[in-house]
Structures are given as structure tokens and as C-alpha cells.
Amino acid sequence: MRPVAIVGIGKTPFGAFQDRDLRSLGVEAGQKCLENAGARPSRVEAFYLGNFAGPSFVGQNHLAPYIAGAMGIEGVPATRLEAACASGGSAFFHAFSSVAAGLYDVVLVTGVEKMTSQPTPRVSEILAGAGDLAGEIKAGATFAALFAMIARRHMHQYGTTREQMAAVAVKNHANAFKNPYAHMRKLITLEQALAGKPIAEPLTIYDCSLISDGAASVLLAPLERAAEFAGKPVLVAGIAQTSGPVALDEREDITTFAAVRKAAEKAYRMAGVTAAEIQFAELHDCFTIAEIMAMEDVGFVKPGEGGPYVQQGATALGGARPVNASGGLKAKGHPVGATGVAQVCDVVEQIRGAAGERQVRNHDLGLAQNLGGSGASAVVTILRAAR
Amino acid sequence: MRPVAIVGIGKTPFGAFQDRDLRSLGVEAGQKCLENAGARPSRVEAFYLGNFAGPSFVGQNHLAPYIAGAMGIEGVPATRLEAACASGGSAFFHAFSSVAAGLYDVVLVTGVEKMTSQPTPRVSEILAGAGDLAGEIKAGATFAALFAMIARRHMHQYGTTREQMAAVAVKNHANAFKNPYAHMRKLITLEQALAGKPIAEPLTIYDCSLISDGAASVLLAPLERAAEFAGKPVLVAGIAQTSGPVALDEREDITTFAAVRKAAEKAYRMAGVTAAEIQFAELHDCFTIAEIMAMEDVGFVKPGEGGPYVQQGATALGGARPVNASGGLKAKGHPVGATGVAQVCDVVEQIRGAAGERQVRNHDLGLAQNLGGSGASAVVTILRAAR
Numbered sequence: 001m002r003p004v005a006i007v008g009i010g011k012t013p014f015g016a017f018q019d020r021d022l023r024s025l026g027v028e029a030g031q032k033c034l035e036n037a038g039a040r041p042s043r044v045e046a047f048y049l050g051n052f053a054g055p056s057f058v059g060q061n062h063l064a065p066y067i068a069g070a071m072g073i074e075g076v077p078a079t080r081l082e083a084a085c086a087s088g089g090s091a092f093f094h095a096f097s098s099v100a101a102g103l104y105d106v107v108l109v110t111g112v113e114k115m116t117s118q119p120t121p122r123v124s125e126i127l128a129g130a131g132d133l134a135g136e137i138k139a140g141a142t143f144a145a146l147f148a149m150i151a152r153r154h155m156h157q158y159g160t161t162r163e164q165m166a167a168v169a170v171k172n173h174a175n176a177f178k179n180p181y182a183h184m185r186k187l188i189t190l191e192q193a194l195a196g197k198p199i200a201e202p203l204t205i206y207d208c209s210l211i212s213d214g215a216a217s218v219l220l221a222p223l224e225r226a227a228e229f230a231g232k233p234v235l236v237a238g239i240a241q242t243s244g245p246v247a248l249d250e251r252e253d254i255t256t257f258a259a260v261r262k263a264a265e266k267a268y269r270m271a272g273v274t275a276a277e278i279q280f281a282e283l284h285d286c287f288t289i290a291e292i293m294a295m296e297d298v299g300f301v302k303p304g305e306g307g308p309y310v311q312q313g314a315t316a317l318g319g320a321r322p323v324n325a326s327g328g329l330k331a332k333g334h335p336v337g338a339t340g341v342a343q344v345c346d347v348v349e350q351i352r353g354a355a356g357e358r359q360v361r362n363h364d365l366g367l368a369q370n371l372g373g374s375g376a377s378a379v380v381t382i383l384r385a386a387r
Numbered sequence: 388m389r390p391v392a393i394v395g396i397g398k399t400p401f402g403a404f405q406d407r408d409l410r411s412l413g414v415e416a417g418q419k420c421l422e423n424a425g426a427r428p429s430r431v432e433a434f435y436l437g438n439f440a441g442p443s444f445v446g447q448n449h450l451a452p453y454i455a456g457a458m459g460i461e462g463v464p465a466t467r468l469e470a471a472c473a474s475g476g477s478a479f480f481h482a483f484s485s486v487a488a489g490l491y492d493v494v495l496v497t498g499v500e501k502m503t504s505q506p507t508p509r510v511s512e513i514l515a516g517a518g519d520l521a522g523e524i525k526a527g528a529t530f531a532a533l534f535a536m537i538a539r540r541h542m543h544q545y546g547t548t549r550e551q552m553a554a555v556a557v558k559n560h561a562n563a564f565k566n567p568y569a570h571m572r573k574l575i576t577l578e579q580a581l582a583g584k585p586i587a588e589p590l591t592i593y594d595c596s597l598i599s600d601g602a603a604s605v606l607l608a609p610l611e612r613a614a615e616f617a618g619k620p621v622l623v624a625g626i627a628q629t630s631g632p633v634a635l636d637e638r639e640d641i642t643t644f645a646a647v648r649k650a651a652e653k654a655y656r657m658a659g660v661t662a663a664e665i666q667f668a669e670l671h672d673c674f675t676i677a678e679i680m681a682m683e684d685v686g687f688v689k690p691g692e693g694g695p696y697v698q699q700g701a702t703a704l705g706g707a708r709p710v711n712a713s714g715g716l717k718a719k720g721h722p723v724g725a726t727g728v729a730q731v732c733d734v735v736e737q738i739r740g741a742a743g744e745r746q747v748r749n750h751d752l753g754l755a756q757n758l759g760g761s762g763a764s765a766v767v768t769i770l771r772a773a774r
Contacts, residue, residue, distance in 0.1 A: 021521070047630070056442050061516030062471035065630040065763040069637070075649055078630035078764070079477050080469040084449035090466050094481065101488030129448030134408070243434075243452040243465035250456070262462055376452040377465070 001100045004236045005386055007229035008037025008219035009345040014183040014212045014333030022058050022114035025215040026067040029338075030110050033217035034071075038230030041072040044219075045104035049080045050091030050111035051337035056126045058114050067110060083241070084130035085286060087111065088340025089370030089379030092218060093241040099220045100236075111341030112215035123211050127336075130373035132247035144208060144287070146248055146374045148200035151289040154255045155202070158304030160292060162202050166193035167310045168288035169206040169330055175317055176327025178357040183212045183333030207288040212333030216342035223386060234348045237365075238271030238382035240264075246376040257375035260297040264369070264380045268299075271382040275299030278382070279362040280321060280350060282343035284371035285328040294369050295323065298380065322360045325350065340370035340379060347383045388487045391623045392773055394616035395424025395606035396732040401570040401599045401720030409445050409501035412602040413454040416725075417497050420604035421458075425617030428459040431606075432491035436467045437478030437498035438724035443513045445501050454497060470628070471517035472673060474498065475727025476757030476766030479605060480628040486607045487623075498728030499602035510598050514723075517760035519634035531595060531674070533635055533761045535587035538676040541642045542589070545691030547679060549589050553580035554697045555675035556593040556717055562704055563714025565744040570599045570720030594675040599720030603729035610773065621735045624752075625658030625769035627651075633763040644762035647684040651756070654767040655686075662686030665769070666749040667708060667737060669730035671758035672715040681756050682710065685767060709747045712737065727757035727766060734770045 010032025012025050026049070034041060047068040055061040064078040083090035088111030095109040115123055124144075128137045131146060141149075154160045170190055176182035188206060196204030219229070226233035244259040245251060251258070268274060275298060283298070285291035292306035300321060301309045309315060315323035326332045326346040329339060347366040349355045355363075363385075370379040397419030399412050413436070421428060434455040442448040451465040470477035475498030482496040502510055511531075515524045518533060528536075541547045557577055563569035575593060583591030606616070613620035631646040632638060638645070655661060662685060670685070672678035679693035687708060688696045696702060702710035713719045713733040716726060734753040736742045742750075750772075757766040 023521075053442055053448060055440055055513070055516045056448075058520075059512075059516055060520045061440060061443075061469070061513075062518075062633060062760050062763060064470060065759070066519070066633045068630060069632045069763070074631055075629050075646070077477070077480065077628040078470070079481065079628070082448065082467040082469060083451060083465070090464070093464065094466065097490050098484065098488070101485070101490050103484055103488050125446075126442070126448075129442045129446055131449075132453070133445075133447045134410075241464040241466070242462050243455060244461055245456045246449060246453045259462070372452070373449050376449060376456070 002102065003223035004096055004099045004220055005223040005226040005233035006218050006348050007221045007226050007233050008033045008039065008231040009348050010036055010217040011181055011342060011345050012215045013181045014214035014335060016116040017213045020213060022054055022060060022112060023067055023070055025114060025213060026110050026112040027070045029215035029217040030071045030108060033219050036231045037219045039219060043106045044073045044076060044108045046076050046098060046107045047073055047078040048091040048095040048109045050088035050341055051080050052082060052084060052087045052113060053126050057118055083377040084372035085336050086340055086370045086372030086377040086379050087337040090241055092341055092344055093239055093379050095220055096236050096239055099222060105222055105225060107220045108217060109341055110215060110217040111338040113335035113337040114213045115211045115335060116213050135247045136249060144200040144203055147287040147289055148203050150254050151202055154289060157255050160307040162194060164307030164311050165207055165288040166190050168285060168291045169193045171316055172285060172324050172328040172330040175325050175358055176331030179327045179332060182327040182331055183210050184331045203287060209286045209329035209334040212335040214333060214335035214338045216338045216345045218341055218344055226386065232352045233386040234351045235384045235386045237384040238267035240266035241379045244376050246373060248374055256293065256303060257297055257378060259375055259378035260294065260369060260371065263378040264298040267380040267382050277365060278367045279365050280325060280360045281323050281367040282326060282346050283323055283369045285324060285330045286334060298367060298369055317358060325358045325360050343368035343370060344381060351383055351385050389489065390610035391483055391486045391607055392610040392613040392620035393605050393735050394608045394613050394620050395420045395426065395618040396735050397423055397604040398568055398729060398732050399602045400568045401601035401722060403503040404600045407600060409441055409447060409499060410454055410457055412501060412600060413497050413499040414457045416602035416604040417458045417495060420606050423618045424606045426606060430493045431460045431463060431495045433463050433485060433494045434460055434465040435478040435482040435496045437475035437728055438467050439469060439471060439474045439500055440513050444505055470764040471759035472723050473727055473757045473759030473764040473766050474724040477628055479728055479731055480626055480766050482607055483623050483626055486609060492609055492612060494607045495604060496728055497602060497604040498725040500722035500724040501600045502598045502722060503600050522634045523636060531587040531590055534674040534676055535590050537641050538589055541676060544642050547694040549581060551694030551698045552594055552675040553577050555672060555678045556580045558703055559672060559711050559715040559717040562712050562745055563718030566714050566719060569714040569718055570597050571718045590674060596673045596716035596721040599722040601720060601722035601725045603725045603732045605728055605731055619739045620773040621738045622771045622773045624771040625654035627653035628766045631763050633760060635761055643680065643690060644684055644765060646762055646765035647681065647756060647758065650765040650767040651685040654769050658769040664752060665754045666752050667712060667747045668710050668754040669713060669733050670710055670756045672711060672717045673721060685754060685756055704745060712745045712747050730755035730757060731768060738770055738772050
């Protein structure tokens, strides 16, 4: 395994774009990324596409050559990877692995989703496909309902409060307000968050991430060849993808995601760092309770301490360890297949010191955590400034 | 890159199974494969799932951990790969690459599709997602129509005849008749094939592959560890996945698939063999014309000679170079995501000398070719008896 660097990134804005189709979003992110890296499409030796449900959202399938071809990338392996909401992270993981193992030198990863062309009930139905249709979904659950049950149990077991969950939303909205690529740039107060329209008790509309369109791309190369590219290189120090049971009722404990814990352990070991050393992170806040659990599962705090940690301001932009400086899935937006790749782009921007108004103070070592469904897939990535 | 062996295979029958769900098919193939290899699920270090459109056919997404979990495979990367009708081949390619590069030692690949729960018009619509929805499909084409245009052009350019295409169907039906796992075990005559119900001129119902349910699995390990497994090892001598434009109108020549030609060249180079040395093959006969083109594109014959080659009987079970001894997609069946993995299983059975009534005479060196859409994805694999 040789060291691998990110040598280029590219993102589209996240939002609801009636005039944009899925392919054009993927192509825009890919082209911006190649431009950022100063690389021609012909240099790309393999293409990995993260996409959750393009065929269900817009009908189009066979998306990897469809998007690659439109960028002028042909004749190479072009493959779509799906791991529910961790599809982007999984595409990045497999792309990284292929470069680390020496299969290829220059690999492009794109994550993309186009969700807003469907009405919300249909979007919920498509998202439910990431759960156990034959079990929990058949019984009437939506993903909001699954995470509501998780939140209830976390509240019961650890005393986590609605105010602590709302504090995640307030913080992430404040961060997205400073992010020109964010879907929702609107400041909210704790009172507003608590008084939000109920979705699945105890979750209000402000506890739920957004339905968005968008794409993000990353170009990978061996660290020893990073100087050939224009983008300031960032080292992939550690990474792991893991899996667990899809159905919530197959878990012993729903206040923690075993797949995330295991992925984090593996990534820390690979990077040779501890959770305590991580300076900032992009965590998978599909619901506010998920950000609280993620902080616990990646080891930033002990189980049950996630709520107080956010409430104390530790994870604010100016706090001891900023979480979701981008605005997170909650306010930056959550175009499912794009999310895991966008998280990596956002950590890279921070490490490069190029995050503008949302730049964090200490930015040498960052973490991205991408979750699939209610925890059946997880990807954890640790990025470090290339010395 | 270290040598990699197939150390286990498992297949479900192909057919229309009203009482079977997608997961149970994938689990059956995986468990049979582990049993064939004499390996416990806990030995599997990564899981690659080939599936084209489970979410569209049955609603369920996030299929890799869903199927892996039901087999007792947890805590490892479990990822679904999609490359249209080459999804299975692509999953196998990526699994192979991961073992060859030393990322993992024991990797399970499963391909699965459950198609028959949808009415045929909806199946056609889902399959059309593998074409260019914004172009050729919007203009009214189905996949049968796309391959009808390809057939017309091949007939015009090379004098290929309807009789030659029908000969492919007759041969593959005869082979499937001997395959207890085939979807359609029915002998047909040339006259019947020619008089079939027109689907898209010049293609009749007998020129089209079947809409099927089914799954297939393969277990991979480094050759040097093959002795640890019960299954007689077969060497993956050469393999490549390539891509090209999705839309037919973006090609200079529609009588050949550039992606297949390139994948074959790369696979031959890797294996250190020529097309002439290949003794038998499983080729992607989604339509009869596709088998004729595949023989030309992998270099068994020159462009335009595919039709006469099948008509002369060279590719029959007792011929000089048997093609689709399994019955092919045409009669064995074509559960899309399973097909590429099933082809590999069928070549392995031949090399092991375990193909029963459909055993070919010379079976040391075989080839499998898997096509995505109308040629935008291609995977070519060369398998050899492990010495």
C-alpha cells in the first residue's frame, strides 16, 4: 500500500435545480475537479461513481459511462457504486484502494444525486429502499421514523435532550450561512428549531437533512506523483468501509452504529492517530441525532456525551473541534450519492486553508464520516496536510 | 499483482420464481458458493454485489449489506456495483482486482436480479435506463430496437442473414436443454426461430434473451492459498473492464463494440494468450446479433465472419469452439446483474470438467464476455485450469 493524495476537488452548488439534469451535475463537478488538478480527462485511468438511486429518481441507469463519456473519459473501467447514503464514501474508498494498491495512478471519483424532480412522498419511498422493505418499512417506518426511534432510545438511555439536537441544527445552519455552495443559507434560533413542524416525534423539520440536487468530485494520485498536479495535495492518512445489519431490529443497541465504530477504529489505526488528535470533522448528520451519535461512535466523546458536547459549543466553527463547518447534510444539503464525496472535498478545502469564511483554526488533520441507511454501511476517512 | 484463483462457485436456477424474493436468491447463490469452497462466511473479507436495478424491479436498495448480512457476513466492505448488464462482470472485475493487488485474500462476489415481478412493459422501461434516456430512448427506442438497428447495419455491411441469427438461437436452446439450471429448456428448429413473433424487425422473439430471476456467486483467493479451499481452483488468467459512449448515435460504427475489443485485447495481453487459443466461451447474447458481434470483437473470427461461423456449426457443443454451452442469455436466461457472474461460474464448471451433459471437449482455457447496455460497458475474463 503506497501513500495516496487528493490532487483535485470540484463541487457544484447544492440545491433544488429545476433546470439541471443528473448528468450535467456530475459532469460539472468532474470538470471542475480536473481543472482544479490541472489534469486532462485522458489522464484518468478509472472512474468511480457514487450514486444511490438515479434510476429511481430520474430513470437513467448505467450512470458511470454516461457521465464519464460526457467528460471525454472512455476506454477505462467506469463503475457506479451504491451503498445507500454512503455511496459517495464507498466510491471514494474503492478509488483510494485501487490507487493505494497500485492498480491505477490517476483515478476520478464523482458522487451525484438529483432528487428534487420527484414529489416528497416519492422521495421518502425511494429513500426507504435503504431500509429493510420486508420488515421495518413494511411495518410503516420511514427513515425519519427510524431515526426518531433511535433518538428516543438515546434520550432514554443517556438523557439527551431535544435542545441538544436542536443545537446541532442551529450550528449547522449558522455554518451553511457562510457557505456559498450550501442549499439552505438561513440562520435559525434554538426556539425556531424546537418549534419546527413535527416530522416524527421527537424530530421536527429542523432535525432532518435536506432533499437536494448536487455533485462533488475528487481526483486521486500516488503521493509521489502529486507534484504533477496543480491542486495542493492532501494525504489520505486512513480510511475504512464497513457494514452491518440493515434492519434496526437486528441490532442489540440502536444508540450506536457498530459499523461506524469499526470503520473509525480501522481508519485511526491506519493513520496512526487517535480520535483526540482530530482537529475538525464532517459528520453524517442526516438527522441531528445522527451527528450526536457520530461524535460518540468516532470517539470524539464517550457514549452519551455527544449532546452536552454540542450544547457547550465545542463543535461550533470557533469551538475546540468544529463539526460540519460546511453546514452538514442538515443545511449544506444531502444529495445522497454526492454527500460522501462532498464531505471529503470540504475537509480538503479546510486543510488547504481555502474554506473562506468557514475556515477552521486548526486544520492539519480532519475526518469525514459517511453513513448508509440507518447504519448498515459506514465509511470513515482521515485526511492530513501533505508535508 | 499476484495470481488469483476462483476457489468456489454457486448458482441458483434461472427462471421466473413467483415465490422467491431478491435477497433469498442472492443468499442461496452465496451460501452454495461458500459450501463449494468449504469456507465459513466469517472468512469473507469483502463483498461485491453485481445488481443492475433491484430498486426499480423490487424497491429494495442498499442490497450489498442486505444480502451479506443475511449470510452472516458483517463488518467488512459490502458494496453494490452497477454497470448495466455488465454489473456482474464489473463486480467480479473489482473483486479480482482487490485480491490481485493484495487488498484482501478472500472475497465473495454475487450477482443477482429479480425481474419477473414486474409486467413486461415496465421491465422494458427499466432496461431502457441502460441507454441514453435523453436521446435514443426519448426518441422511442427500446433495447430490442437498438439491437435491431445494429443487426440491420451488420446485415447491410457484411451480408449477415436472419438465418445466421436464428442459428444462434437454435444452438443456445439446444444447449440450455441440457442445462438443469436454465430458464428455458425447449428445443427449437430454425423454421420456428425464423417464424417467431416479430419484436423489432429483423429480430423475432427468438432473437431476444429472457427476462429472468436468478443469482450466481464466486469466491476468490490468492492462488497460493487455493489449497485451503475445497473447490478445485481455476486461475483468472486475464481480465479487463472498459467503457465507451452510452448512446448509439455517438459511435462511428455500430457493427462493433469498441469497449469489447479493447477489453479483449487487454485480457489477452494479461493472460499471454491469443484469441486463437481460446477453446470455448460464454458470450453476451442479449440478442442473437450480439453473440455474432461478440465473436468478432473478441477476435474468434474477422469482422463479418460471425454469422457464417455459427451457421457452420463451429460454435455448437461438439464444434471446434463451443460458444454458450450453458444456453447463454438466450435460453439459460438473463437475470441482468447475475449474468456476468453466472458466465464465470459456467466457464469454471467446464474447466473443472463438471459441466455434465454440456461438457465441452477441450476445456483448459475459456473466456467470458459481459456487455453493458448497447456496448458502453464491457468485461472480458480469461480463465485457465490451475496447474
